[in-house]
Amino acid sequence: MDLKLRSTTACALALGLVAAPAFAGMEEAQQFLDSEIERSTLTREEQEAEMQFFIDAAEPFKGMDIRVVSETITTHEYEANVLAPAFTAITGINITHDLIGEGDVVEKLQTQMQSGENIYDAYVNDSDLIGTHWRYKQARNLTDWMANEGADVTSPTLDLEDFIGLEFTTGPDDKLYQLPDQQFANLYWFRYDWFNDEEIQAEFKEKYGYDLGVPVNWSAYEDIAEFFTGREIDGQTVYGNMDYGKKDPSLGWRFTDAWMSMAGMGDKGEPNGLPVDEWGVRVNENSQPVGSCVARGGATNSPAAVYAIEKYTKWLNEYSPPAAAGMTFGEAGPVPAQGNVAQQMFWYTAFTADMVGEGADAVLNEDGTPKWRMAPSPHGAYWEEGMKVGYQDAGSWTLMESTPADRAKAAWLYAQFVTSKTVDVEKSHTGLTFIRESTIQHDSFTDRAEKLGGLVEFYRSPARVQWSPTGTNIPDYPKLAQLWWQNIGDASSGAKSAQEALDNLCAEQEKVLERLERAGIQGELGPVMNEEREASYWLEQPGAPKAKLDNEEPEPETIGYDELIQSWK
Secondary structure, X not given: OOHHHOOHHXXXXXHOOOOOOOOXXXXXXXXXXXXXXXXXXXXXXXXXXXXXXXXXXXXXXXXXXEEEEEEOOHHHHHHHHHHHHHHHHHHOOEXXXXXXXXXXXXXXXXXXXXXXXOOOOEEEEEHHHHHHHHHHOOEOOHHHHHHOOOHHHOOOOOOHHHEOOHHHXXXXXXXXXXXXXXXXXXXXXXXXXXXXXXXXXXXXXXXXXXXXXXXXXHHHHHHHHHHHOOOEEOOEEOEOOOOXXXXXXXXXXXXXXXXXXXXXXXXXXXXXXXXXXXXXXXXXXXXXXXXXXXXXXXXXXXXXXXXXXHHHHHHHXXXXXXXXXXXXXXXXXXXXXXXXXXXXXXXXXXXXXXXXXXOOHHHEOOOOXXXXXXXXXXXXXXXXXXXXXXXXXXXXXXXXXXXXXXXXXXXXXXXHHHOOHHHHHHHHHHHOOOXXXXXXXXXXXXXXXXXXXXXXXXXXXXXXXXXXXXXXXXXXHHHHHHHHHXXXXXXXXXXXXXXXXXXXXXXXXXXXXXXXXXXXXXXXXXXXXXXXXXHHHHHOOOOOOOOOOOOOOOOOOEEOHHHHHHHHO
């Protein structure tokens, strides 16, 4: 059953959900289970019991029109097109699940925070906003909500311990502010078939003096990018790198999503560097931001940050398809599936579905197994053991305090429905964005693992916890995030040097932090800015910001993919 190809109407017709009867209930639930749920971690009896909870809990809210919103990815398309009409038929709560760009989701959320107007009844927004939600207290604290006001609409089978991303959505106060709905990591993607071609291997070894394999550091990645760029393979010109550079909100995520940590800009610490994180923002012992520029102990314009941007622009301009510089995140993501890209360091596993579905024949064998694999991304010259190695997105359900209680309760039921154990295995087979341990361990993913290029192995490995979203250092994600794409865009286009762009970026970040400090709206959790000092003072201290290395090109290092997978096991 290819669920991706169904339209909203087709899904509804297939499930018999058009013109739902006035009295929704178990008959509709059974019809849904029969037609849609082929695989689940629950028995059929347990599924029906879980559906009965939703039927009973929804009784006071029947007939309500509830609006929720998320970004447009395969997982959310499945929710909007399949699960929303099913929930409506089963519960009688009319759900409109809007799909818009991620930047637009943040903008709507920001507008609701500033105006108090209830634009949406629930948001799936990234856990990158955890620092914002924890400080502003405009998002409902779900820990207290589930124990008190929302207790009557909280499923007894929610099983929070089964969620793999709660650490990302929990504040320093140990309260849960968001419920994960989908997760994906940024990893290294490469053509396994080409890397194992004996002629290609021999030619690479002769030219560079070491084995072609998964790059462990950026030096090796650059050699591999140079080696493949311009080669003719399978009748087409190949490129050694893929990326994107359009001045667009998605360009900001490209860097705040841990690119700077991968380079080695921040401090050691998991899930995020402390006191300096992957945004270059420094916090004090009370988790209060104190600076972004080197002069205040931050690292956003440090030598390691400049190195990170210069490597990105070099690889974008020299080793990527010419069109890449004008692409956004969404446009660039499916490009490797066209078959002319050898590797991509910064590749989101959310695009796995594009790599295994219709239109991906160029990167699939005849039996459906992939010609590609995914692995941990290599790290830069400033990186040290114990530092964050990559980013993991955790799009998560968030209930705003400005949403009336009855509407929040109805929306919370929907949020639990689309993350429930009844539906999660099927949803995960469609979107491949795991949120539950029980789903990851399900036999159906053991059977499918060989066709997913390492995704299942990654999520079953202990290594996955080293990939994390933005931490709690960022006090106002909407305000700060927009500064990144505007300034990095100047560097990617060549309008400014990396140093110039980052100097401006950190200065603008500090203006926002200073405004928050003066306003005092975040109370004791808000910024308390350091006094400026000579950069040398901070560069001579242990940790970040780090002084410029004498050698930013360490010896290249690679590892065999099969050896790497064994280490995961």
